[in-house]
Amino acid sequence: MNLTVNVVEENxxxxxxxxxxxxxxxxxxxxxxxxxxxxxxxxxxxxxxxNVNYMxxxxxxxxISALKSTKESNSKLMLVNLQERVLRIFEITGLDEIMDIKxxxxxxxx
Amino acid sequence: xxxQSCVNIHKEWDIVGARQLGREMAxxxxxxxxxxxxxxxxxxxxxRNIYLYAEKGQICFEFIDNIEHRGLxxxxxxxxxxxxxxxxxxxDGYTTSGGLGAGLPGVRRLMDEFDxxxxxxxxxxxxxxxxxx
Amino acid sequence: xxxxxxxxxxxYKELLRNYMESQDEQALYGVxxxxxxxxxxxxxxxxxxxxxxxxxxEVCNDLTEDYKNSMNxxxxxxxxxxxxxxxxxxxxxxxxxxxxxxxVAASMQKTLLGTNKPEINGMDIGVISVPAHQMNGDYHHxxxxxxxxxxxxxxxxxxxxxxxxxxxxxxxxxxxxxxEESMSPKSILKNLNRVVxxxxxxxxxxxxxxxxxxxxxxxxxxxxxxxxxxxxYNAETDTFKEFETRGLVLGVSPDTEYKEYEMxxxxxxxxILLTDGVTECRDGDRFIESQEVLDIIKxxxxxxAQEMVENVYKHFERLQDFQxxxxxxxxxxxxxx
Numbered sequence: 001m002n003l004t005v006n007v008v009e010e011n012x013x014x015x016x017x018x019x020x021x022x023x024x025x026x027x028x029x030x031x032x033x034x035x036x037x038x039x040x041x042x043x044x045x046x047x048x049x050x051n052v053n054y055m056x057x058x059x060x061x062x063x064i065s066a067l068k069s070t071k072e073s074n075s076k077l078m079l080v081n082l083q084e085r086v087l088r089i090f091e092i093t094g095l096d097e098i099m100d101i102k103x104x105x106x107x108x109x110x
Numbered sequence: 111x112x113x114q115s116c117v118n119i120h121k122e123w124d125i126v127g128a129r130q131l132g133r134e135m136a137x138x139x140x141x142x143x144x145x146x147x148x149x150x151x152x153x154x155x156x157x158r159n160i161y162l163y164a165e166k167g168q169i170c171f172e173f174i175d176n177i178e179h180r181g182l183x184x185x186x187x188x189x190x191x192x193x194x195x196x197x198x199x200x201x202d203g204y205t206t207s208g209g210l211g212a213g214l215p216g217v218r219r220l221m222d223e224f225d226x227x228x229x230x231x232x233x234x235x236x237x238x239x240x241x242x243x
Numbered sequence: 244x245x246x247x248x249x250x251x252x253x254x255y256k257e258l259l260r261n262y263m264e265s266q267d268e269q270a271l272y273g274v275x276x277x278x279x280x281x282x283x284x285x286x287x288x289x290x291x292x293x294x295x296x297x298x299x300x301e302v303c304n305d306l307t308e309d310y311k312n313s314m315n316x317x318x319x320x321x322x323x324x325x326x327x328x329x330x331x332x333x334x335x336x337x338x339x340x341x342x343x344x345x346x347v348a349a350s351m352q353k354t355l356l357g358t359n360k361p362e363i364n365g366m367d368i369g370v371i372s373v374p375a376h377q378m379n380g381d382y383h384h385x386x387x388x389x390x391x392x393x394x395x396x397x398x399x400x401x402x403x404x405x406x407x408x409x410x411x412x413x414x415x416x417x418x419x420x421x422x423e424e425s426m427s428p429k430s431i432l433k434n435l436n437r438v439v440x441x442x443x444x445x446x447x448x449x450x451x452x453x454x455x456x457x458x459x460x461x462x463x464x465x466x467x468x469x470x471x472x473x474x475x476y477n478a479e480t481d482t483f484k485e486f487e488t489r490g491l492v493l494g495v496s497p498d499t500e501y502k503e504y505e506m507x508x509x510x511x512x513x514x515i516l517l518t519d520g521v522t523e524c525r526d527g528d529r530f531i532e533s534q535e536v537l538d539i540i541k542x543x544x545x546x547x548a549q550e551m552v553e554n555v556y557k558h559f560e561r562l563q564d565f566q567x568x569x570x571x572x573x574x575x576x577x578x579x580x
Contacts, residue, residue: 056523
């Protein structure tokens with residue numbers, strides 16, 4: 001299964017559109033793109049997960065290191081449009097409480 | 111009589127010149143078509159190493175012709191940065207992984223004898239011999 | 244060896260001659276056998292091209308210069324294929340060395356992380372833990388206290404294989420250093436969280452559920468650090484209920500506090516703890532639903548706990564064509580008196 005990541009720059013905001021499955025094989029690709037963005041000072045990084053139907057714990061690891069990195073650079077990481085299956089992983093692991101996460105259409109985590 | 115000739119390696123184009131000289135000398139020594147091609151490939155790898163990493167250097171060819179042996183000896187000398195970890199440079203098994211080419215392990219495999227000396231800051235000297243069978 | 248080559252070379256020439264004359268399928272079948280013999284004897288592609296050039300020169304006497312030149316060109320193009328081919332045995336040997344090294348590490352891991360399933364009065368325990376590859380990134384651990392109580396840990400490190408297994412050893416040794424009987428699940432997790440946070444890479448984390456059972460009061464207390472929720476089976480109502488545990492995974496934030504939950508367990512009730520290798524099983528491209536896991540558990544619930552978990556594992560192993568995608572750990576605790 002493939003993963004494509006493309007970045008759209010919008011003023012102060014970088015939008016990452018991720019499409020595919022995030023697992024041990026594809027996560028390095030996401031990390032390569034995401035981490036450098038989080039090191040920039042005072043930025044907003046929005047990750048659109050609308051087209052990600054599967055993510056395993058390796059994917060969570062990438063988002064955790066991205067989160068830690070944004071804290072050092074005063075940037076902000078937002079995950080948007082999570083599908084139910086992906087959202088559940090954030091909920092189980094308690095990460096939804098320390099990350100800015102918005103689910104897709106049906107309900108949120110609030 | 112032991113003819114010797116050298117090619118200076120400075121531009122990419124010089125790699126072709128070195129291959130050609132290596133092949134001609136191999137032909138004169140009576141190597142078969144397959145071994146000629148292998149020798150040319152080994153020359154190519156050595157010359158490209160010089161071109162890529164040392165910028166400047168020389169490859170010399172020498173006939174070895176005595177009662178026991180007949181063969182072609184090539185010596186590649188450069189004054190580049192040297193190789194810090196020869197074991198790593200000689201690590202085999204990566205021809206197929208792309209990028210690095212056959213490199214030194216390939217040369218060792220294409221030739222019959224292989225020897226390398228390298229000093230950081232002073233350059234590298236590689237000697238390789240192929241015997242006529 | 245030389246004989247094999249020259250015999251096959253002659254053979255090749257004859258087959259080529261036949262083929263040039265009649266385009267006979269039999270000749271093609273013949274060359275297939277010759278090529279197998281070449282491969283077996285490590286004959287390189289450039290040597291075969293050369294053999295072909297020589298054979299053609301004997302078979303046809305009106306070869307054009309263009310043809311000859313093109314064949315020399317082809318020979319040149321084969322040199323690197325020859326080099327690549329020569330690496331195969333070497334790579335195979337290296338793979339073999341790595342495999343045996345890993346299997347030594349895996350058996351060492353088994354010894355290091357081994358835990359004995361304790362005998363607890365009135366409690367039937369079943370557990371199975373199977374790695375997807377050789378090294379297991381799941382971990383479970385039982386501690387029987389002097390007061391007859393039972394401590395149970397089940398954990399999963401992000402990823403699998405060697406890095407996960409190395410990380411698990413750290414958890415095991417930190418846990419060994421705690422006076423576990425005297426500590427509550429929430430304080431064990433709080434302590435472990437600090438150890439993990441300090442010692443591992445930022446992208447690494449561990450999920451864990453820690454439970455403590457006191458047989459005298461039939462009381463189970465537990466805390467979860469982002470671990471896949473377990474299930475409680477209520478025998479009286481014949482229903483399963485997912486544990487609604489909250490808690491952040493270990494290793495993310497240094498000062499995390501964990502909630503502790505408590506429940507009373509009655510006769511024939513079951514507590515099911517698992518890792519996401521169980522709930523994220525795939526059947527082809529389809530993910531299984533958690534209800535399916537429960538249905539299978541239910542199906543085997545008449546068996547003793549150990550047979551039960553083994554049968555559930557066999558079911559999902561088969562469902563996934565005997566290729567686990569992730570480490571699989573399933574634990575069942577059933578109160579039987």
